[in-house]
Amino acid sequence: MADRNAANVMGRGESLLFLTDDQLRRGIEAMFFAYRGFTADPDRILQDYGYGRAHHRAIHFINRSPGTTVNNLLSILGVTKQSLNRVLRTLVEDGLVDSRVGTRDKRERHLFLTPKGAALERELSEAQRSRMRDAYRAAGPEAVAGFRTVLEQMMNLEMRRQYMDGGDGAR
Amino acid sequence: MADRNAANVMGRGESLLFLTDDQLRRGIEAMFFAYRGFTADPDRILQDYGYGRAHHRAIHFINRSPGTTVNNLLSILGVTKQSLNRVLRTLVEDGLVDSRVGTRDKRERHLFLTPKGAALERELSEAQRSRMRDAYRAAGPEAVAGFRTVLEQMMNLEMRRQYMDGGDGAR
DNA sequence: AGTTTATGTCAGCCTTGTTGACTTTCCAAG
DNA sequence: CTTGGAAAGTCAACAAGGCTGACATAAACT
Numbered sequence: 001m002a003d004r005n006a007a008n009v010m011g012r013g014e015s016l017l018f019l020t021d022d023q024l025r026r027g028i029e030a031m032f033f034a035y036r037g038f039t040a041d042p043d044r045i046l047q048d049y050g051y052g053r054a055h056h057r058a059i060h061f062i063n064r065s066p067g068t069t070v071n072n073l074l075s076i077l078g079v080t081k082q083s084l085n086r087v088l089r090t091l092v093e094d095g096l097v098d099s100r101v102g103t104r105d106k107r108e109r110h111l112f113l114t115p116k117g118a119a120l121e122r123e124l125s126e127a128q129r130s131r132m133r134d135a136y137r138a139a140g141p142e143a144v145a146g147f148r149t150v151l152e153q154m155m156n157l158e159m160r161r162q163y164m165d166g167g168d169g170a171r
Numbered sequence: 172m173a174d175r176n177a178a179n180v181m182g183r184g185e186s187l188l189f190l191t192d193d194q195l196r197r198g199i200e201a202m203f204f205a206y207r208g209f210t211a212d213p214d215r216i217l218q219d220y221g222y223g224r225a226h227h228r229a230i231h232f233i234n235r236s237p238g239t240t241v242n243n244l245l246s247i248l249g250v251t252k253q254s255l256n257r258v259l260r261t262l263v264e265d266g267l268v269d270s271r272v273g274t275r276d277k278r279e280r281h282l283f284l285t286p287k288g289a290a291l292e293r294e295l296s297e298a299q300r301s302r303m304r305d306a307y308r309a310a311g312p313e314a315v316a317g318f319r320t321v322l323e324q325m326m327n328l329e330m331r332r333q334y335m336d337g338g339d340g341a342r
Numbered sequence: 343a344g345t346t347t348a349t350g351t352c353a354g355c356c357t358t359g360t361t362g363a364c365t366t367t368c369c370a371a372g
Numbered sequence: 373c374t375t376g377g378a379a380a381g382t383c384a385a386c387a388a389g390g391c392t393g394a395c396a397t398a399a400a401c402t
Contacts (some may be wrong), residue, residue: 019315020241024300024318025235028324029210032228035206036249037329038199039232052357057203068382078207081360085381107368107379108234129195136190140316144190146317151201158208162228223388241349254390256350278348278399 041127044151054079054087054125062097063121067110069102090158095121212298220291225258226251227295230284233268234292238281240273267291 019027042056049055061076062068070088074081088111091097096117102108113121136144190198213227220226223251232247234241245255262268267288273279284292307315 007363019299019304021296024303025296027303027319027322028296028299029231029235030319030326031206033329034322034325035202040200040269055357060200064200070209071378075201079358079391081380082361082382086358089381105369106237109380125196125199128199129192131325131328132195133190134328135321138324138328139321141315142319146314147321148198148201150306150310150313150318151198152206153309154205154208154302155201157302157305157309158204158211164184225389242347250389251391253351253392254351257389258352272346276348276400278397280349 001128003090013059038128038131041131042124045127046122048150051090054083055091058084058087059096059121059124063113063118063125069108069110071088071108091117190193195273203339209302212302213295216298222261224264225254227288228269229258229262230288230292230295234284234289234296237283240279240281244282255306262288 011046033079039053046052046056057077058073061073065072070081070084076082078085088097088099095114098114098117099109099114100112102110136147139147173281201269216258217223217227218302228248229244232244237241239257241255245252245336248255258267259270263270269285269288270280271283273281307318310318
């Protein structure tokens with residue numbers, strides 16, 4: 001019974017794919033190393049500026065959604081406002097992020113990257129894109145399509161979880 | 172020129188795949204959320220034991236390579252011996268890890284999981300496998316094959332980097 | 343005998359997460 | 373117009389888990 005520990009993963013009835021626990025274990029390990037590699041370049045760049053990953057995350061999501069509020073960011077990142085505030089404060093002080101009082105609701109702060117902030121964002125994301133392109137190139141286009149599909153699924157599972165049991169955003 | 176920012180990823184001449192910077196950005200984001208989801212279940216479990224991710228990593232790699240030495244673990248994990256030692260000490264004290272003096276080289280300590288440690292390892296990895304199976308099931312077998320290919324590539328790129336510029340393992 | 347290696351340990355620092363308590367601002371319902 | 377509560381910010385204190393530097397010990401190597 002070599003299939004004692006097999007995970008039966010099947011598509012829409014078309015075909016079958018058996019993955020043993022050991023194959024899954026290698027996938028788990030690959031995730032660990034891949035993610036580490038994935039953050040390595042930005043980490044090095046950030047060090048020159050005296051920033052950490054927390055700053056990177058804030059910069060990334062402000063770039064993605066310019067004008068987002070602090071509360072928005074809070075629920076996306078899943079950290080406490082105290083943690084985020086510490087990071088945001090330094091970014092504003094250093095002139096990378098612009099925090100504008102809301103016009104409709106003046107309690108809210110809308111966050112934007114300054115040109116300086118946008119420049120750092122480009123530097124960081126270009127490093128990650130470059131690494132991702134390298135992996136994509138080596139794997140080939142079909143593998144890339146599958147990779148993106150699975151990753152989207154993993155992301156969706158996570159977003160659902162976040163929404164279900166902790167979207168309070170104001171701990 | 173919609174392709175101004177396109178990354179041309181091509182296979183072995185078979186087909187072409189253009190990925191814009193925006194598509195790559197979504198991939199980057201998916202990595203972030205996927206990894207977070209990926210560590211969420213273990214993190215919850217570990218909390219009950221008073222452990223963190225560092226303990227999980229040690230347990231994982233000791234399980235993968237029973238009898239591995241401290242130095243081995245150090246170079247795999249890429250942390251300082253002080254950091255690893257703190258974690259290892261508690262695991263040994265709590266009876267999850269067995270540290271045996273080497274027979275050939277008595278300076279070395281060979282690390283093994285005790286039954287108790289192996290039990291926790293199973294609990295942790297089962298949570299991760301389960302989540303991975305969910306994503307695989309939702310994505311379908313063809314996507315899974317591609318996913319594994321790309322992830323292996325990303326891992327390989329990382330292992331190569333680690334070997335090149337910092338495999339000193341004794342900071 | 344002297345050096346290098348493997349490991350462990352002490353002390354102290356940094357980042358980034360946490361909780362709890364408190365204030366200020368200000369929208370909106372009563 | 374007052375007041376409740378949401379949004380934002382601040383202070384203090386703490387923990388995990390990274391880091392550096394210094395030092396100790398035993399074993400192995402030369």
